[in-house]
Amino acid sequence: MTPAELAQASNSAVYASMLVLTLAMVFFAFSFAAGRRRVTALATTEMVESEGGAAVITRTEIIDPIVPGRRTANIAMSLTWLGTALLLVGVVLRGLWAGRVPWGNMYEFSISAALGILVVYLGFSIKVDVRWLGLFVVIPTLLTLGLAVTVLYTEAAQLVPALKSYWLVIHVAAAIICAGAFTVAAAISALALLRGRAERKAAGAEVTGLTERMPSQERLQIMANRVIAFTFPLWTFAVIAGAIWAENAWGRYWGWDPKETWAFITWVVFAAYLHARSTAGWRGNRASWIAIIGWATFWANYFGVNLFINSLHSYAGV
Amino acid sequence: MTEQLPPLSTGGWFRWIWRQFTSMRTALILLFLLAVASIPGSIFPQRGTNPLKTKEWIADSPTWGPILDRLGFFEVYSSPWFSAIYILLFISLIGCVLPRTAAHWRAMRTPPPAAPRNLSRMQSHAILEGADESSIDRAAEYLRAHRWHVLRGETNGVSWVSAEKGYLKETGNLLFHLALIFILVGVAVGGLFGWKGNVIVKNGDGFSDTLTQYDVWGGGRFADPANLPPFSFTLDDFRVEFDRAVAQRGSPKLFEADVTYKANPESAGEPARIEVNHPLEVDGAKVFLVGHGYAPRFVVRDSTGEIVYDDTVVTLPQDGNFTSTGVIKLPDTSPQLGFDVVFYPTLQPGSIVSAFPAPDFPASYLAAWTGDMGLDSGVPQSVYKLDKTSMTQIGRVPALLPGQTWTLPDGAGSISLVGYERWASFQIAFDPGKEIALIASALAITGLMLSLFVRRRRVWLKMSPSPDGGTVVEIAGLNRAEGGDVIADIQMVTEAAVGKETS
Numbered sequence: 118m119t120p121a122e123l124a125q126a127s128n129s130a131v132y133a134s135m136l137v138l139t140l141a142m143v144f145f146a147f148s149f150a151a152g153r154r155r156v157t158a159l160a161t162t163e164m165v166e167s168e169g170g171a172a173v174i175t176r177t178e179i180i181d182p183i184v185p186g187r188r189t190a191n192i193a194m195s196l197t198w199l200g201t202a203l204l205l206v207g208v209v210l211r212g213l214w215a216g217r218v219p220w221g222n223m224y225e226f227s228i229s230a231a232l233g234i235l236v237v238y239l240g241f242s243i244k245v246d247v248r249w250l251g252l253f254v255v256i257p258t259l260l261t262l263g264l265a266v267t268v269l270y271t272e273a274a275q276l277v278p279a280l281k282s283y284w285l286v287i288h289v290a291a292a293i294i295c296a297g298a299f300t301v302a303a304a305i306s307a308l309a310l311l312r313g314r315a316e317r318k319a320a321g322a323e324v325t326g327l328t329e330r331m332p333s334q335e336r337l338q339i340m341a342n343r344v345i346a347f348t349f350p351l352w353t354f355a356v357i358a359g360a361i362w363a364e365n366a367w368g369r370y371w372g373w374d375p376k377e378t379w380a381f382i383t384w385v386v387f388a389a390y391l392h393a394r395s396t397a398g399w400r401g402n403r404a405s406w407i408a409i410i411g412w413a414t415f416w417a418n419y420f421g422v423n424l425f426i427n428s429l430h431s432y433a434g435v
Numbered sequence: 436m437t438e439q440l441p442p443l444s445t446g447g448w449f450r451w452i453w454r455q456f457t458s459m460r461t462a463l464i465l466l467f468l469l470a471v472a473s474i475p476g477s478i479f480p481q482r483g484t485n486p487l488k489t490k491e492w493i494a495d496s497p498t499w500g501p502i503l504d505r506l507g508f509f510e511v512y513s514s515p516w517f518s519a520i521y522i523l524l525f526i527s528l529i530g531c532v533l534p535r536t537a538a539h540w541r542a543m544r545t546p547p548p549a550a551p552r553n554l555s556r557m558q559s560h561a562i563l564e565g566a567d568e569s570s571i572d573r574a575a576e577y578l579r580a581h582r583w584h585v586l587r588g589e590t591n592g593v594s595w596v597s598a599e600k601g602y603l604k605e606t607g608n609l610l611f612h613l614a615l616i617f618i619l620v621g622v623a624v625g626g627l628f629g630w631k632g633n634v635i636v637k638n639g640d641g642f643s644d645t646l647t648q649y650d651v652w653g654g655g656r657f658a659d660p661a662n663l664p665p666f667s668f669t670l671d672d673f674r675v676e677f678d679r680a681v682a683q684r685g686s687p688k689l690f691e692a693d694v695t696y697k698a699n700p701e702s703a704g705e706p707a708r709i710e711v712n713h714p715l716e717v718d719g720a721k722v723f724l725v726g727h728g729y730a731p732r733f734v735v736r737d738s739t740g741e742i743v744y745d746d747t748v749v750t751l752p753q754d755g756n757f758t759s760t761g762v763i764k765l766p767d768t769s770p771q772l773g774f775d776v777v778f779y780p781t782l783q784p785g786s787i788v789s790a791f792p793a794p795d796f797p798a799s800y801l802a803a804w805t806g807d808m809g810l811d812s813g814v815p816q817s818v819y820k821l822d823k824t825s826m827t828q829i830g831r832v833p834a835l836l837p838g839q840t841w842t843l844p845d846g847a848g849s850i851s852l853v854g855y856e857r858w859a860s861f862q863i864a865f866d867p868g869k870e871i872a873l874i875a876s877a878l879a880i881t882g883l884m885l886s887l888f889v890r891r892r893r894v895w896l897k898m899s900p901s902p903d904g905g906t907v908v909e910i911a912g913l914n915r916a917e918g919g920d921v922i923a924d925i926q927m928v929t930e931a932a933v934g935k936e937t938s
Contacts, residue, residue, distance in 0.1 A: 222683075274683035278690050278711040339917060346887040353883060357876045366712045368631060368723040368864040370872065371622070372484060373512050375477035382470045389466040391887075396459040414470075426477060 123214040124273065128266075130207035131228055135262050137200035138255055144193035145252035149327060190248040197251060201235040204262075208232055215273035220289040221280060223423055225273075227265035229289075230419075231258045233297030237344075241301065245340070249331045253304040284362035291355035296415065298348040299387075302341045303412030306405040309337035313402060338401065341408055342394055349387050356380050375426045379418035386411035457530035465524040472520055476511035479503065483510065525619060532612045539605045546586035547599035550895040557895070557911035559921050563932055566908035570932040571596060571898040574910075577931030578894065596896040600924075601915075607885020614879035621872030630654030630663075631864035635749055636670045637730050638857045643667035644720070649863075664718030664865075668696035671706075673859045675727055677793050685755055685792050692724050692859050709861075719865060726860040728752045729759050731778045731799055732853040737768050738846050747856045750778045751819060756789040762821045766810045773821045774850065775802040775831075782834055799852050802831035803843055891915045894924055896932070908932060 118126065208228055212219035219225040238254040241247055276285075313334040315324045323329070331337065359380065364370035371377060390407040393399035455461060480488035489509045493500030507514030554560055563570060575596045578585050583598040632652035636642050644667060646652055646660045654660060676689040690711055695704040698717055709715045715722040728751060735744035743765055750761035763774040782798035783790035806826035809816070816822060830844045840851040892914040901907040910928055912921030 271683070272681070274678060274680060274686070275688055277687050282712040284712075342917075350880060350883045350887060353880055357880065360876075361873070362712075364866075364869060365714065366723075367725070368714065368721060368862045369866070370869055373476055373481065374484070378473050378477040382473050385466050385470040385473075389463055389470070392459055392463050392466065396463060399460075399463065422477070 118213075120214055120273075123210055127207050127210035127214055130203050130210060131262065131266060134200045134203035134207060135259065135266070137196050137203060138259055138262070141193045141196035141200055142252060142255045142259060144189045144196060145248075145255060148187070148190035148193060148248070149252065187248075190251065193251055193255075194242070194248055197235065197255060198239065201232070201239060204228065204232050204235065211273060215275075217276055218286050218289075219273075220285060220293075221274065221276045222269075222271050224265050224269040224271050226289070226293070226419070227261050227269055229293045230296040231261040231265070233293040233295075234258045234261070234300045235297070237294065237297035237301050241344070250301070250304060250308070253308060254301060257300055257304070279366055282362060282366065284358060284365070288355060288358040288362055291351055291358060295348055295352045295355055296419070298344055298351070299383075299412045299415050302344040302348065303409050305337055305341040305344065306408040309334050309341060309405045310402060312337055313405075334401075338405065341405065345387060345390060345408060345411075349391060352384060352387065356384055375422045376418060379414060379422055383411055383414045383418060386414055453530065457527050459531075462524070462527050462531065465520060465527060468520045469524060472511070472517050475508050479508050479511070481509060481511065483513075521619075525616065528612055528615065532609055535605070536609050539602075539609060542605075543602050547584055547597045547893060549586065549588055549590070550595040550597045550897060554895055554897055554909045554911035558913045559925050560909070560911045561925055561929060563908040563910060563929060565933060566898070566906045568898075568906060570906070570908050570934075571896050573934055574896050574908075574928050574932035577928060581927075583894070592899070594898045596894075598894045599892070600894075601889050601891030603885050604889040604891045605886070607882040607887075607889060610882030611879050611886055612882075614875045614882055617875035618872050618879065621868040621870070621875055623868065624871060625655075625866040625868030627655040627657045629864070629866040629868065630658040630660070631862060631866075633725070633860060633862050635728075635858050635860045637747055637749065638670055638673050638859070641667060641669035642861070644863065658865075664720055665699045666696060666717045666720070667700070668694040668707075668715075668722070669704075670694055670859060673727065673857050675793075675857065677791070687792075690724055690727065690859075692861075696722075719867075721864050723862045723864065724859060725862045726752075728858055728860075729757065729778050729780060729794070729797075729855050730858045731776065731797070731855040733763060733774075733776075734851045734853055735763070735765060735772070735774075735848060736850075737772075737848040740848075743768055743772075743848075745853075748776055749818075749858055750776055754788060755792065756781070757792040758787075758789040761819055764808060764810070764818075764821065766808060768848075770805045771808050771810075771826075772847065773804040773808050773826060775804070775821060776800070778855070779834075784834075787833075794855060797855055798834040798836050800831070800833055801835055801841060801850060803829050803847070803850070805829055805847065890919050892919070892921045892924060894921065894928055896928070 208219050312328040312331050315328045316334055360370040393404040480492050482489045578598045583600045586597045632649035634649050644663045672693040674691045678686045678688050692709040695706050697704050707715050709724045730747035730749045732747045737743045748761050748763050750759035752759045757780050759778045761776045765772040777800035779789040779798050781789050781791035781795040804826040809822040832841045835852045837852050837854055840849050842849045894912045897909045899907050912925045914921045
């Protein structure tokens with residue numbers, strides 16, 4: 118293929134992926150709506166009929182073990198796989214077009230980070246049933262992609278000399294996986310907060326509403342903890358790899374450049390999260406909030422420092 | 436009636452304070468403070484990395500500038516409050532890690548506690564069918580072979596095995612925290628003994644590593660500027676290319692500096708190429724290519740027509756397209772003569788900025804000044820700025836092209852733009868602490884992974900006679916991590932106990 122065709126194909130794949138993911142989002146949303154209807158249905162199937170003075174109670178049980186909404190969630194899952202595959206194609210074609218790893222500017226980082234979110238989520242979904250999480254993963258993914266194709270889009274170009282290093286592959290690949298995993302962890306933590314509120318409201322009875330088909334708050338907190346425990350060493354590695362690269366490129370391994378500072382802040386916040394998980398009084402809602410703050414610092418670093426602060430890491434290309 | 440607590444002694448108070456200080460809660464608060472305290476350094480310009488911008492910022496806000504300056508907002512990472520937070524954090528860390536290390540050391544050398552009375556209350560519990568007398572022996576042997584800490588015993592005729600594994604979790608945790616201390620040590624060594632300097636070298640010129648040759652040099656308390664490694668190099672050829680495609684027009688494509696270096700004055704010159712990401716390493720110091728620019732060459736004649744200046748003048752790039760500024764100072768002419776120089780690699784006619792960073796259509800703006808440039812006052816001056824307090828402008832020319840000569844007004848002489856040369860700027864750095872920091876970082880990551888991925892768990896077996904005359908073996912396990920399980924371990928132990936071949 119000629120470069121122009123590659124460019125066309127890459128962009129088409131990214132747009133197609135966005136379309137499919139939007140559909141996935143709709144189906145995920147429907148699966149929640151269906152979940153809520155089930156409750157009302159159960160409440161109306163219990164009827165009392167009066168036949169010649171004797172009360173007969175009939176109760177229609179739901180025989181079908183497939184809970185309403187599950188089928189829509191399954192469709193949404195399939196669409197997410199398809200969207201991820203399309204996005205992967207888009208990223209790979211972008212790399213072929215540019216003739217290098219597709220991590221040279223913010224558009225490329227963003228589509229790769231979106232891919233990172235989806236890959237972490239789908240990897241997670243192989244082991245655990247996380248269909249309830251889908252909506253909250255697809256939304257930030259679509260936001261990232263939306264920003265990428267509108268605000269951040271640039272044509273593929275050669276790397277600036279500062280980025281010509283194999284550390285680009287190591288450092289940025291680690292950071293992209295972390296972007297995905299921190300986002301998934303933050304989504305789970307946010308749901309843990311919602312679920313916790315619903316549990317307190319239900320006061321021991323069965324939880325209804327948006328979070329009814331989710332695991333218990335405690336399970337959600339444990340899941341978020343697992344994801345962060347996996348990501349924290351990787352983030353540590355990404356920061357150290359960045360430091361080694363910086364030593365090689367700029368003559369110092371740590372210079373409190375804004376990007377470095379915010380990477381450090383993210384690291385400290387997630388370190389605080391891990392400590393909070395083993396501190397009485399902090400392991401619950403407070404830990405969930407810390408995870409969300411950590412995620413926010415990560416993305417503030419990505420968008421804020423690249424676009425608004427003058428940093429050695431300003432490779433936005435926009 | 437409330438219970439009267441005994442009064443605390445001084446020692447007791449101290450212990451209480453120390454316990455609070457080394458608690459996880461304190462660590463948490465200090466971590467938050469550290470995160471928050473780091474933020475201003477990314478918002479306000481920092482004197483260490485950007486002294487010019489810092490100066491501008493303070494000058495632009497006469498109210499807040501000096502206040503923030505006094506509070507250390509322009510040197511956040513060496514400010515007392517930032518230092519206080521991390522020093523407290525590390526003291527808290529040491530106070531927490533040392534006792535835990537001792538406790539862990541003891542725990543590793545003591546066998547696990549005896550099996551509890553009631554195994555069925557444990558997280559996972561199984562009763563072995565088809566067990567015989569040797570089942571428990573096989574299980575114990577399996578556990579020992581797989582590096583469990585095993586204790587065997589017998590209580591009231593019930594033979595039991597108690598086993599524990601996953602001590603590496605705490606080892607890793609302690610290793611991680613100790614490694615953090617060593618990273619700090621590495622940073623401190625670098626800060627005390629390290630140095631770095633910057634120098635601009637024009638194409639064809641040389642540099643030798645002595646203090647006077649540097650434009651800027653800074654070192655730690657124990658760095659000795661009189662004893663720098665005696666290397667030198669000449670810049671033979673410096674090449675730059677810029678992207679001409681529309682997408683990222685003007686962004687750099689290539690920087691390369693070919694140099695010939697000598698490790699010491701006696702050694703033979705060796706060729707080397709310095710690029711971004713490929714520094715030259717010589718005598719423990721590293722030479723980095725950090726920037727570049729243009730040095731237009733001018734010839735100045737005085738009123739009598741005699742050449743008083745024939746040299747290149749280094750101009751500093753002011754924007755991405757290398758609109759560059761510099762000055763020429765001629766203190767020996769009478770009256771003293773000075774020029775403001777703006778060099779455009781690619782002049783866009785009618786504009787006052789360069790349109791492209793490569794020298795496609797070079798030109799220079801010049802403004803001539805006469806008077807006293809204040810060099811005799813003894814106050815050190817920047818070589819990139821004219822002190823115009825006692826000077827008057829006698830004229831200017833918007834765009835002088837190479838080969839053109841501008842005759843100064845009032846017969847003050849003339850100036851010609853002859854051509855231009857490139858210059859490259861190098862940062863030369865010596866950091867003896869970076870290896871310590873690197874090794875400590877590797878240990879920190881190793882420790883972190885052990886502490887997060889190793890699971891500490893216990894397994895117990897109990898063998899007792901069954902009512903029907905056979906043998907009952909109970910197996911139970913406990914994973915200390917929340918949400919963790921021991922199902923896999925129980926399964927393996929069960930298979931070992933019944934004599935099934937396990938790999």
